[in-house]
């Protein structure tokens with residue numbers, strides 16, 4: 068039987084879909100990216116925004132026609148929306164065969180087999196810590212050089228706009244040895260770069276304590292140091308960390324480890340202390356700037372990306388300008404700017420003083436313009452410089468040229484040299500830059516790092 072898996076939402080969902088594909092393919096199911104070809108269609112859904120849920124429901128809704136045409140197919144929903152809406156989905160979408168919440172994803176093969184055997188509808192929403200270790204399978208593509216590893220699940224922070232703690236449950240962390248084992252298998256299969264994932268990744272191993280740890284306590288730093296010793300692993304990245312978990316030990320460890328990339332996603336959300344408080348984010352604009360400053364002192368070439376919400380309830384012009392000021396001071400190279408939209412079930416959805424849509428649009432545009440200007444300027448400073456790049460493969464826009472990425476997450480485009488392959492490290496002399504990319508030529512192959 069062939070399975071089609073459609074993913075909505077974040078990298079954690081992408082990783083869960085990949086793990087699901089890995090589990091099912093190891094049991095003999097085929098994996099297809101064509102829904103017309105599939106006997107089983109699974110939708111891995113997101114609940115972060117109402118719009119994401121509506122989009123998935125709309126898509127699944129129109130599959131009634133497909134099911135009438137092909138009554139032998141199975142349709143399933145998993146992930147955050149499955150957890151959030153559970154029973155309601157089975158009632159509203161009578162052609163759906165199974166709904167699996169975030170705690171039971173590792174049981175997908177059994178639930179699917181049961182659905183097929185009994186031809187009855189299944190609903191599984193219970194919490195189950197087995198999901199932590201039961202989702203370690205991978206489904207890698209040809210020439211794939213980067214892979215995700217989920218190291219924590221859930222979140223304890225309860226930011227007032229966010230539904231994640233309600234749909235993904237309390238934060239739990241895997242064991243370091245278990246993660247190392249998964250990473251070693253991936254490296255043995257040709258993976259050169261690993262992205263560690265968690266809703267609050269730097270809280271790894273802290274037992275769910277919401278107080279940021281003292282200066283010399285960071286199990287996450289210990290994990291980075293452990294993975295850094297895996298022979299053949301060239302790069303480590305991670306996302307998303309909560310700013311206050313960057314203590315001295317973590318910053319020092321990041322700077323000391325050759326595999327840790329000098330590009331960091333550090334969610335700001337707002338630069339206004341009054342809005343940060345309303346968001347239940349436990350840091351101030353000043354503290355955030357201090358953390359970014361320490362990171363930059365330890366790694367002068369580090370680049371930052373961030374998440375920002377404009378138009379949070381009560382956000383005044385002054386609050387917005389505080390956000391803009393922090394953004395300009397940090398000098399992000401990328402930012403995901405969201406116009407606040409109330410998420411049912413969260414504390415912020417009940418707040419008064421919602422900001423008009425047109426004000427959100429204007430603020431969004433101002434930040435996007437700042438960002439574009441800044442990134443073009445940052446990139447132009449690299450003209451004439453030599454940068455180290457991990458080769459990814461032919462560029463999507465022009466397959467005669469190849470692309471790769473610097474440790475600072477800049478995309479570089481260059482002509483391939485003889486024998487070049489994905490995962491190679493090359494030095495590229497930058498001749499031209501745009502806001503999106505660096506263009507250059509390969510000038511030397513660096514020595515292999517131990």
Ligand code: SF4
Pocket residue numbers: 222223224225226229230231232266267309
């Ligand atoms: S840290 Fe805040 S925004 Fe991030 S997942 Fe947890 S509750 Fe949501």
